[in-house]
Amino acid sequence: MPLGSLRPSPLVEQATQHLREQITQGEWPVGTRLPGENALAKALGVGRSTVREALRALAGAGLVQARQGSGVFVIATEIAEDWPARLRRAAITDVYEVRMMVETQAARMAAQRRTEEDVAALEEALEARARAAAQDDAAFVDADIALHAAVVAAAGNPVLTDLFAEFAPALREGLIGLVEVLGLRSADRNPGHDTHAALVAAVRDGDAAAAGAILQAELEQTLAQLHGA
Template sequence: MPLGPLRPSPLVEQAVDRLRDQIAEGHWPVGSRLPGETTLAGTLGVGRSTVREALRALAGAGLVRPRQGAGVFVIATHPAEDRTTRLRRAAVADLYEVRMLIEVQAARLAAARRTEADIAALRTALDGRRTAARQDDAAFVDADVALHTAIVRAAHNPVLTDLFGDFGPALRDGLIDLVALLALREHDPDPGDASHSALVEAIERGDPDTAARLLHDELEQTLARLRQT
């Protein structure tokens, strides 16, 4: 690639941010035509080339679309997810489908087979999850996986325990991705505390149907959010 002149990227980025904010706030509704390059350049105090680059970036984000001879039109108020993010969502969704196959049945068995030692381990793991809520995402995910591991162990099925053990590393990576993709801890550092507490209580009192339902519903809700487009 031949060496060419530097692009004024900071100026372009500022123009993109300003135009994106205007679109998101409804200043130009979906379906409306943006002002021409000359008008935008004058409003933003930049050159037409900067405006042209900014519009190209907005088109790449799925916010606008140029129509030959007609101008540039708004087609969305929020950027479309890039391919990498869509693939991450799909991968985590696949992971959650496997979780449902393993963990819902494990919760049912745990409620029927748990011992006093299992109940103590579950309570300790639940407390650990709450403590980790004050830490970073990785620590919180590790504590969450520890609680679910304790549930699987309480099922007292060695094949199921080994299967979940092999699944653990992929689950951890998927959960860290999940927290980022859905911004799960943005407003609540301990998401799902109430449902996890209810799950532990159902296992403790020996209620297989409720334990299975609680875990199924929680995973299904997350799957639904992941599949939203």
């Protein structure tokens, strides 16, 4: 497949796309050394800087790798699926099982490390969850997730906080569906309030064992409902 000259703009995106197609369609198999920057620039009708940026994008996608003094080589013909994309297509029960492991430990850590600011944020999130009970299911789920996010934040570990943030979109979609399908708010517009209040109290009081146990039991119950949905 000939490369062909590119239209004026946006050159980097077009160069990246053309080179990616060469790789993913098998024109350059794994292990192939790509033509040099000058050759690629001439074939594509662009400058070397454009080619360099395109190769950097392909390296970021996991398709090529620059080797000192040897050139740029194809290392894969399929773009690696990123973590958010994998979460979006994962079964909600699988996501929830991992969430349970991560968040239960986070609750224990939160009880040991919480600051006055963390406690204030938790109490405000609990109140916001109660206020959201008067709203629709999506708003209530958002408030529920925000409370759990506040617990994770109180653990004081930025990696845990970022990990939970990655889970949140998939959790939101699955929980809204669960609430709607099972009618979990038909009898009680604020289900689980007492459990969440006890969780906040355990973190505030520095009771790591209680915080972990409360959250473990709550998430196990929800996971059982997800399996049965």
